[in-house]
Amino acid sequence: MAKQQAGNKPTMADQADRHVLYQKSVQAPEAEVAFFDQVFPELRGRKALTMKEDFCGTAYLAAEWCKSDPQRTAIGVDYDEETVEWGRKHNIEAEGGDLADRITLHIDDVRNVTEPKVDIVCAFNFSYCLFEKRNELIDYFKKARESLVDDGLLILDLFGGTECEDVVEEETEIEDEPATYIWEHVAFNPIDHHMKCAIHFEFDDGSRMQNAFTYEWRLWAIPEVRELLEEAGFSKSRVYWEKYEDSDDDDDELEGTGEYEEVTEVENQESWMIYIVAEK
Template identity: 75%
Template structure:
């Protein structure tokens, strides 16, 4: 009698990279809270429609529409496989009432400007893949064409003194028995081109290597502001995270998740900001 030996699959081999990404990188609740607060403060009304450029799995678009039955969302991304995963696991899984208010489009984000919306957003630094100034200005012009007259463009951006360093940062993913690893693979100070990667380490010793990889330009805040103005935006606001003393280490500061508008800041090892641009 013969038997076949089976080899147990590792955690990495069984992992769904999109699930891990959503749990470790994205926080739609915080982003939606920022949308609600900022749009109401600047426009005096509630935002009801968004276009999520570089939407990936449309996690943010789905959570946005789940928050209010009057809300709608458009998600645009070039990656067919990722959009299909998001349609099945986020949009359709949210139920028919939510799904009917979300439209996913596979296309270059610069090609989709209709229908006009209250908010266009591009998060997780995705627009930084436009590494040439003319390319990024053209994208910003298209976002402006996508907005209603009183709409807002909302971006995020990262920076800090550590950004040019080759490094790895690890963060445990709650209830997953896994660790999120963010790596700065390389940085070229001549043109600010950088390569980054996301890996996931598991408690069985396995690793999902290069689950996501990125090649982009590390744009500076003044550069982005100037390009937005050149693209036709009249007022560009910078929102910085409020920090407070850490309860665990008196020499450390920790972010509160609360963002406020500033015109001057002290540089830090690492920061993530929101940029809000008004077309009028």
């Protein structure tokens, strides 16, 4: 995985923890909890206290959710035992207090865990796109719906845009780390929308963690996801799009605000990430 330098001295890539780098470069659990706290009271008139994080990985979001309120509990489900156990050690047990008592982790298929019922089920980082056939995704959505209380919400994220079907690389420096995050679209098949993506990390000493994470999934379109949610029994779905404003550096450039609003019509962009909220 790590590309070594000549000689026996360990490189930065050799010594780096890919989960730490992933959490710092990809995830933003504080913002996601803030979105939950925005949309759930708006739609349901009360505060959400229970959440299930499907495809939870290191359970970073589940931990942040429970840290945000001492009454909150979370369930995390993922089939990757190594990743789940890393998260249990570093994101839950390391926090101390009663956090471990309020988070239940399952190493299992997300479709197998539907109890206890929760206010919110979420599937982020496009993880549900691993289900590439209609019947598979509908089945997952039905199980997610089964996991919800009567007024619960399923919250998904999805990406797209005019450049998402291209073979591209995008580089971002990681704050407080001597490393650069690289998101790569390795391949895209327009016939079935099967997509291969990879995450790499490059370090200041020239070393590289190649294919730290790799993905193969279907690039689902927004209307496809919403239609399948309806077929799975959800009463309604809504699209939340990030608000943009003029950049301070260039009047012709827009930059995201980190705030999301419900929309029914927008102009397409080179790249976007949205939330889809489905009501049971």
